[in-house]
Amino acid sequence: MIGHEPSLPDDWELVVGLEVHVELATKTKLFCGCANQFSSEPNTNVCPTCLGLPGSLPVLNGQAVAFAMTLGRALGCEVRPSVMARKNYFYPDMAKDFQTTQYDQPTNVDGELRLADGSVVGIERAHIEEDAGKTSHVGGGGRIGDANYSLVDYNRAGVPLVEIVSRPEIRSVEQARAYVSELRNILLAIGVSDARMEEGSLRVDANVSVRPTGSQELRTRCEIKNINSIRSMGRAIEYEAKRHVDLYASGESPHQETRHWDEDGGRTTPGRSKEDAEDYRYFQEPDLVPLVPTAEEVAAIDEQLPMLPAQRRHRLTQLAPNSADAATIVVERGQDDLVVAAVAAGADAERLLTRVQNDLAVDDWTKVDAEGLAALIGMETAGELTATQTKQVLAELVNHGGDPRTIAEALGFEAMSDDALAGLVDGLIADHPDEWNRFVAGDEGERRKMQGFFTGQIMKATQGQADGRAVADLLNGRAG
Amino acid sequence: MTALELAAEVRSGQRRAVDVLEEYLTRIDTHEASIHAFNEVTTDLARQQAQAVDDDVQAGRDPGPLAGVPVAFKDNMCTRGIPTTCSSRILENWRPPYDATVVQKVRAAGAITIGKTNLDEFAMGSSTENSAFGPTRNPLDLSRVPGGSSGGSAAAVAAGFAALALGSDTGGSIRQPAAFCGLVGMKPTYGAVSRYGLVAFGSSLDQIGPFAANVADAAALYEVIGGHDPLDSTSIPDLAPTVLDSIDRGVEGLRIGIVRELSGGAGSVEGIRSDVVDRVQAAAVALEAAGATVEEVSVPSTTLGLSAYYLVAPAEASSNLSRYDGVRYGLRVDAATTGEMNAATRTEGFGTEVKRRIMLGTYALSAGYYDAFYGKSLKVRTLMLQEFAAVYQRFDLLLTPTAPTTAFPLGERTADPMTMYVNDVCTIPSNLIGHPAISVPFGVGHDGLPVGVQVLGPALSEALIFRAAATLEAAAEMDR
Incomplete structure (x- = not known):
């Protein structure tokens, strides 16, 4: 995990917020009884609801809600009354052509993630939503624009997700890595997800911007998608930050847009820009009722948190x-x-x-x-x-x-007594007067060199069973 | 003979279900061509079901409360293996892999599925002229519309093609055609009847309800379809839809209000015809004669209902109808890219009114317009709920016309959507606030066509509105 992209010049500061999608390890999907198992034969774990057939209706999976609230509490969030909402956009793997998610009233808000280095990253929200199906573009160029045809597998459609949105409080690539790593540890600790980034059960998008060091402003950000590993995330963030700095240096500014990380090319490429971004026309999902967790329910979750x-x-x-x-x-x-x-x-x-x-x-x-x-x-x-x-x-x-x-x-390890070791050391000093003089009278470097010599000799004599520190103590003691 | 009498004869073995069915099929053979009530007559299925009912009776098993009763289903309710088209090109020949909950319940009650009835495309309309498969005509006067959007179901019962029918009511789509065809039509409390398998139009407004030639039959069908369904999250828990056993209790001592804003007089919305107002007044007199107290009451927000409805319903529809994209089922019009295929499919598959409402709804939900349109319509709903709650402190039930006019001639209003929308002014409030309402025939207008009066009640007051409807029905018969 050695970053080989050049890091930012000192007068620029990195500003990163992460959006992490986590698949919940429920038995069934978010809105129907289909198995939450998308490695099966394509389109076998499907039903009228997750295929979005006319007339079908969603029924919210209580286990998914419990997992989401558990995660919220593990992140120190406030668990609040919430509603599901529809995010409307056309895409073949969205069976209903809207995603059922949470918008202005998410389940978990205002938490924080305390990293191993003692730093704290704020969590804005952790909301419940459904996953989409998986599209494979076949033939031609293999992308949606130039494939011969496309296949959609809806086994993943309706799989429960929690999206954890951090505040833009991450200041370095190392901190971003630590954030994802810590989040993963928490997910595993509470058992709500297997959190495998390489298998897509934990997915990271990074919102990246830069600002002059010391400034408090938030400049135009770009959202980097298609990040497949923690290592890629680091590379993508560094690349993108450098791109912003270069743009500012040449008198230009980045545009707010979604960009894709190109792993092979080691760069980000433009996706949708804000100007042609879709209007998702969010509104409250009329087919589901609001979630109103009681204080007792939240207390019970807290009690069971590992x-x-x-x-x-x-x-x-x-x-x-x-x-x-x-x-x-x-x-x-x-x-x-x-x-x-x-x-x-x-x-x-x-x-x-x-x-x-x-x-x-x-x-x-x-x-x-x-x-x-x-x-x-x-x-x-x-x-x-x-x-x-x-x-x-x-x-x-x-x-x-x-x-x-x-x-x-x-193993024949007999305790070597202090006396025995002292005897060996004294014998060695007697045998090597020149080296001993150089140890006693030499400068710092010489002294260290000779300590290495004596220790090596002792180790040779004891077949490595002497304690190096004890040897050093004896040498120093003899030297006065 | 009523549906309940017919069921009693089949259950007791006096008549065979297969014989009853053939009578209905003969009438369909003779008259369907001039009426076009059905998109599909399910002759083979109906004959199998009738035989099974007779076998049950023969074997001493009770086939259920609707034994041998032919029931028609609006063609927006999913029927396994039977085309469910919503009278739209985009779903032409689509055969659902599952039954709607109401379809299952009606079959489990021993009823016979006689066919799928015509409707305004996706239930958007008030005349059944917006069907991709041609309009339905009013059996009472073939030059006139049967109302809509459940016009096919109303016409089927009025023409004797089915003893009972189910419709869906988003803004009056059961009650107004019932009024136009001289039938009883009822919209239950939101959540009293499962929407699972009903192809969604306006999800927060849609309810399925019964059509019948008399009040008791409508009540019997409501009892069969009502009750909790775990597959519909908005379904009311622990609901016992019991209405028949109290239906003859009358209205003695009940306080009934005539809604001033829908009464045609001073302070009323415009366009309510005087002969319709006269019938409402006559109904009030009849209720008073039966021991109720009747007085005028003002519910000012009812005048806002139409505007709010034509934002809420299209907004939800714009999202609900996104899934008809040519990817998974129904019509697909091929094109170079997925996006172009989506557009070509929807351009060709949807009719003018559906496109109009998708555009209205898309606009109402758009960024920058949400607050002014959709958001404001939600406030109107809240205001209406408050006003109605206050009114129901002083009144048990309310009385209004069902529709401003009697059945109008085909083609009269197709040119101007606004004149068509105004049709729904009396029925819309119940949908916006989720309360039950029933339309009962109460004499005729100056044109000799039936007039329906509407009884409104608070949430879950089904038993009470059926009682009032039965009282009005008895009074109307006395009149005759």
Whole structure:
């Protein structure tokens, strides 16, 4: 995820708002009883309602509403009385030629997303809407304008979505990535979506503009669509921001328009401009009744909310205030419960977090239990095992489980006493007087170089089982 | 013989349903060519159903309250495997894969589906002259219209082609043709009858209701079709549509108001013919004679109804009719691009009145015009609801003409849409506020054609309006 687009000049600031569409993992579609499963044979999960046949009517899926409100509460939104609305436009994959969505009275408003780096991005709204079908353009140029013919699969038509609209408060590509990543973590934590960007169950559009650094204005934005991965999002935002800066630099201005990210070309290309943008003629959906959640319903949702990523990170940093970055990674991997339990079993929190972050980056850690982990960290802390030995025992725990002390013994790791190590160090100093002089009398660089020499020799002698830090302490102690 | 008497004879085995059916089919054979009530006579299906009813009776099973009664359905109600055209080229030959809820309920009651009746295209009109398949004529005077938009259903019952019929009423489309054809026609409370399978025109206004030659038959059909339907979100929960058992209780002690603004006198909207006003006055006298108190009452917002209606209904229609785009079903006129195909299909598939209303509605919902048009019409609806609520503090029911005139000659009003729209001035308020209303024949005008009087009541007052209608029916018979 290394950005290779040039970043913005210092006198320009990036202003980004993200619109994220999330498919809800309900059993059935938003307005009918068809299976919410669009990987089936085309046009098999369809009925009069999701095909928009004359005379059909929608019935709102209660599970979808519950999921949407749960997401709203997880984002700290106010859950309000809301109505569905019709967004009217012609498109072959919109079976009714209008999308049933929410407009001026969405279910969730005014939330926020607290990112791992401590920054906060405001959430304007998170509203319920239906997905469209999927069109394939066949033959010719393969696009709607030049294909020989097009096929529409309505299995996805009517699949429930929540669209989460952030405020334009994102200031960097890194923050945009962190936002999507955090949102994804929340979705997975509350279990309302599988949130797979590559499969389209989480889709991101980015509203991008720039402004002179320090200014509070909001300049003309462009909405970038067709972003297929977090990496693409970063590239698209950087490209688009640079395009705006270049336009301003040459005395021009961007037009408000929808643009498409061209992954292969690494650029955005113009879509609809605001001038020929459609008038969606929104009005309240007369076939559905307003949603009026009671205070009790909202309270029940709050009660059932699981611990969210931010709370999980906070729980770790309470235990290990100096390991914030490790905490973020450990929570993302879902290892924080294990860490908390191991701390409760007596492990040193900071050392433990470092160890888990660095040496438990594996897919399956189910054989590692909290007691074993705590015992292992205890042995390392007590100097019974060196760092290298600890890693080896941990690897063994991951693969086979068991008692760390037994494993250490089986591997022949005998605790090297401080005296033994001191003896080795003294012998080495005696054997290498020149190097020792250079260590004692040399400048900073020389001293570091010689410390490397002595440590290397010790490691060679102990087959890597000595603790590097203890060696350094001894050398410094001898040097006075 | 009434439909209920006919059902009683079939249920008791006195008459066979197949014999009853052949009588109706013979009348259709003889007279349909001059009337054109039907888009399709479902002879084969009807014969199968009649045989099944007779088999049930033979086997000692009760076929239901409408056993062997031939019922006609307006051709905007979905019938599985049977063309459902809305009298539009765009749906010519479209066969729905499902039955409307009312169609299922009527069949489950033992009734016979005799055919699908003509209508103004997509129910937009007041004369059934806007049908793509030619107009329906009034069986009482073939030079005149049967009213609309459910003119085919009214004509079918008036001509003896069906014992009962269902229509849909968005602005008076059941009540006005009932008045023009000398029948009882009733629009239930919004949500009392399922709209599932009714091809939408104005979704917040549409209701399905019965046509019958007498009040008790209409009540019986309402009882069959009424009640909650989980497939229609606007359907009223836990509704028991019980009206027959109280239908003979009369109007003793009821307070009935004559709406000044629709009474033809001072302060009334213009165009209500004096002979029609005379019949309303006579109906008032009859109700007083039966023990009700009758006095004039002012409901000023009723004069705004027409304007509000001709914004709300077209606005909803413009969205509801978007789906006829040539992509999935119905007519397709091929063209170079999808957009051009959409346009060519709709240009050729829709008639003039439908296009007019789509354009009206599109305009009313457009950005910059919404507040002045659609938004304002919503305010009128709220105002009307408030005024009617206040009036119903002092009155149990209201009395008005059903239509300003009797049935008018074919072609008289087709040139000027406004003169056609004014037809609906008395019926529209009930749709805008979702209240029930019934039209009962009450004598004839100076031209010898039937006049309908309309009884309005608050939401869910069906039992009461049927009682008043039965009282008026009895009085009209005494008159004769």
